[in-house]
Amino acid sequence: xADVTQTPRNRITKTGKRIMLECSQTKGHDRMxxxxxxxxxxxxxxxxxxxxxxxxxxxxxxxxxxxxxxxAKFSLSLESAIPNQTALYxxxxxxxxxxxxxxxxxxxxxxx
Amino acid sequence: xxxxxxxxxNLTAQEGEFITINCSYSVGISALHWLQxxxxxxxxxxxxxxxxxxxxxxxxxxxxxxEKHSSLHITASHPRDSAVYICAVWRGDSGGGADxxxxxxGTHLIIQP
Numbered sequence: 256x257a258d259v260t261q262t263p264r265n266r267i268t269k270t271g272k273r274i275m276l277e278c279s280q281t282k283g284h285d286r287m288x289x290x291x292x293x294x295x296x297x298x299x300x301x302x303x304x305x306x307x308x309x310x311x312x313x314x315x316x317x318x319x320x321x322x323x324x325x326x327a328k329f330s331l332s333l334e335s336a337i338p339n340q341t342a343l344y345x346x347x348x349x350x351x352x353x354x355x356x357x358x359x360x361x362x363x364x365x366x367x
Numbered sequence: 368x369x370x371x372x373x374x375x376x377n378l379t380a381q382e383g384e385f386i387t388i389n390c391s392y393s394v395g396i397s398a399l400h401w402l403q404x405x406x407x408x409x410x411x412x413x414x415x416x417x418x419x420x421x422x423x424x425x426x427x428x429x430x431x432x433x434e435k436h437s438s439l440h441i442t443a444s445h446p447r448d449s450a451v452y453i454c455a456v457w458r459g460d461s462g463g464g465a466d467x468x469x470x471x472x473g474t475h476l477i478i479q480p
Binding site: 286288290295296297298299300303305311313343345347352353354355356357358360361363 | 371398408409415459466467468470471
């Protein structure tokens with residue numbers, strides 16, 4: 256089984272809908288991250304968490320919120336989806352600051 | 368200007384060729400990462416380095432901290448090496464305490480048989 260999983264893998268939704276993307280990991284890492292990838296722009300950090308009590312904004316947090324339900328679970332929510340949030344979303348984990356990051360398979364989100 | 372620049376953006380080569388992908392950065396860093404993104408989208412970490420050189424199989428990564436430059440080399444390239452290669456930096460404490468990586472836009476490599 257994969258160490259970092261994401262659900263759903265693909266999602267098509269409409270403008271204004273609330274969407275939750277979920278990430279689970281079995282690596283036992285405290286650090287978890289959400290990134291988005293847009294064609295031609297590279298990955299950008301949305302939010303990151305050091306533990307269940309520590310949530311931090313990244314470069315592009317506007318329009319997103321997160322929840323760290325447990326060490327193993329980190330969810331990303333789009334409260335009211337808009338078309339420019341159409342992108343590939345990745346969850347990642349790390350066991351120390353600046354360390355190797357382990358990525359989930361990604362969620363392809365399309366907002367119509 | 369992006370903090371992390373990669374070159375070339377696209378590279379097509381023949382099987383067996385020696386491949387070099389370059390990464391330059393304009394900020395202070397504590398570590399540099401090379402990642403590989405497969406055509407299906409999955410991302411795998413290849414190297415993390417803060418100085419010198421690392422080697423894994425046919426892949427070699429080097430970094431020159433003074434020149435703020437890193438290279439990823441692939442020897443005896445093979446069609447299965449076709450992927451997007453991404454350079455990313457971790458700024459550490461010079462990033463204001465923020466965690467997470469800052470990414471280049473990637474180099475799209477195609478190795479033809």
